[in-house]
Amino acid sequence: MTSLRRLVVALLAGFVAPATALAQTVQNPTLRRAQQAYDNLEYRQVLTLAQAALRERLTGPERARAYELLGFTYGAMDSILKAVDAFKQLVLIDPERQLDPNRVSPKAYSAFDVALRQVLLVRQLRVDSTSFVGGQGAVPIRFTVTQPARVVTRAVGSEGRFLIDSSAWNGQVNLTWPARLANGDPVPAGSYTVVVDARLGQNAFAASQPVRVSHGRVDTLAHLTSLPGYEYLPETEVPPQSWRPLGLAFLYTGGAVVGTVGLESSSLGSGSKRELAVVGGAALVTGLVMTLRKPAPRPAAANILYNRLLRDQIARRNQEIAKENVARRQQVQLTVVPLPKPGAAGVR
Amino acid sequence: MRPAAAAVLFVLGQAAPAQQITIGPQAVLASYREVVSGLRYAGFGFGGAMSVRFHKLSVDGVVTRVKLDTADGSAATQSVTATQFDAWVGYDVAPYASLEVGVIRRTADPELDAQSVGAVRLGARSFYEIGPGATILFRANYLAAPRFSGGGRAPFSLDLGLGLDVRLAGRLHGTAAYAFQRINRKTNPGGAGEIDAPIQETVGRVGLALAF
Structure with a gap:
């Protein structure tokens, strides 16, 4: 079966189903004839047949349908009071009954509305x-x-x-x-x-x-490991390369050289300074090496502080969550x- | 001796991040002059250095033993073996500076061929980490209340130092230190009046150390 044929069958089933359902609910032949008379606009006939059907043994839905036919018919015949009476009987049998204002006449609908307000439902x-x-x-x-x-x-x-x-x-x-x-x-x-x-x-x-x-x-809340929109920052940073180590080595070694030369006793004469050459040379070489080396990462104070605040905030939030979870475990959904x-x- | 060794091991084992202990041997170069330029010695020896740092407090100790031979052109006739002990206790007053006090004790053997000296150190030092694990140091100490085996006094005595500590690998450090000492000793032999008898010493130490 093609999809088009399926669609046509489905549409036909949709139109036919309500009529079939109505025919199945109305088993009483007199009421069926009243329904046919209403469909043919033979209102006198409808009144006679519907009232006759009500004197017969009817199911609840059939009885409701009989009063509904009477209400519609009286409405069409401008007998509003009788229509209201018929609809009152209808809603007493089926309080949930609704009329579609788009499908029934305004007279019948207003009569139904009046009937509703006259009955406690x-x-x-x-x-x-x-x-x-x-x-x-x-x-x-x-x-x-x-x-x-x-x-x-x-x-x-x-x-x-x-x-x-x-x-x-x-x-x-x-x-x-x-x-x-x-x-x-x-x-x-x-x-x-x-x-x-x-x-x-x-x-x-x-x-x-x-x-x-x-x-x-x-449901309990999950603990937080991070805050949305906030991320931990690296706690170390690599400083830019500089001549500072060599400069400091020169400064400190220079201090020793100047101090030695300045303090040497004139009466004792000047020494060979081999000791100063060894140690000072080592200091300068170390300074040069440290200058040429990639600087070591150093603590980033601002980032450390930021991360500490973030950790504190998360810990505080988790404490609140834990407290809330304790309360939630005592609650019932x-x-x-x-x-x-x-x-x-x-x-x- | 065993309890002392156990105590040292205990201290080393307890070293926390806030404290550091370094200890190691050193080779020592030294030159020594006294009284006049003609009385000079130079020599080589060995020593050991130990340093303990606990937060802002630091303690350093150095022991050296150097055989000082007479230098070329020296008027001295006999070698001298000098044993020197230096100790400092420092307290950091700034991230790169500390005040320190200490003692120096140098003895000579034979005793009368060179002066034995004892004094109190008062001074300051500046140190800076010039790279990862590399620290350079400069110190200046005033030697107060000196005592000499040959008598005399020294109203002005200074000790300058340059130090270097470089972490070579793991706990192994390389150390180098230079010290220049100038003592303006004055003596009054026979009560005939004071004469200058200055003492001047330079020491260079290079070695290795283990850090804990």
Whole structure:
């Protein structure tokens, strides 16, 4: 199969799949006929068939689809109140149901929006995957409350129940759960369910999201051997070649010669100076050799000081790292991952 | 003798980077004049030198024994064997200079053919490392309170020195030293009045040394 044919097959599968899925979810023949009537814009027929289907035995999704068809149809027929009623039934069955404003009529969409605000729901409960050091982060939790209500959010697990928040909310809600016990320790590892309980008068609604909390070790920091941008400098430097050794040999030998000649006693006469010639000659030869030799490296005081400061800085930083690592070894890395919901939320 | 040798070995073995000990033999050339130009000797001998440095403090000691023969044209008739001991204790007052005190003791055999001398040294020295392992030295000492076997006094006595120490290989060093000594000795034989009896000595020493 060529890649072009594969692409065409994939595109066809993409278009056909939703229709096939919808056909599979709608098994009831009356509801299927209502769907076909809606597709053919036969709205009277849709109303009759959908209401008839609702009197029959339907699955949850089928019942939701029947009310959705009724809502769309009433919207198309300008019966907004009836459309709102139908959508209220729809969201009570499927609170997570969303309409695409680009694909439904504005009348139907506004009716759906009004219906949402007339029913107390907790929708779109999301717990984000996160990982943080215990005590230094929190688990983000967000949901939408469709009516002003007292909302209690808890994490319920085998290790206990932890109150996350209890406030009056309406609309989009963003909460954080530090996942800590009262004494500051992180909550024990295990499975928890984040339960959002909204209550308004006699109406109440609850939504939940299971999560798994796991413990891990906090990574320790590696010790430094160097600082970025700073390098050790050579602690010795070769001085430039100079005549200084020979000059010094001349100076010192000259001092001995002048001293000897100057101090010689006139009454004793002048000596042969063979001793001075031997030692002075040796000094001058040594001076000449040292002048011609490559100078020996000598300590570079500034570089030595710089390296000492750098070593001190690295040692100080490593002490801080060691101290931080001691603290990190006592900490716990918390990882929170949302789990698939075992069952949908519902009206109580 | 054994405890002394053990002590020396202990000191040598304990030499730390801040301290250095050098010790070695030396060949010695010397010439000696006394009283008048006609009384002169020259000779050859052997000696040994030892130097200990500990931070700013240094101690040097030299022992030489030279057989001084009468030089050509000398009025002297007999050779003399001179044994000399020099010692200095120095303290560095600057990176290239130190003050020093010491003693000198020279004896002659036969005793009356040349003066035996003892004195205290007071002076200074300058030293400079002219290359890797090569140090040159110049010293000037005033010889105070001299004593002579033949009596007399010396109000002005000086000792000049030139020294060289070169590391040849590893611990082996080559050493050379020159010393010029002028003593303005005055004597009063028979109480008839002071007469000059100067003493002048030059010594050249060349040798090897081991450094620890």
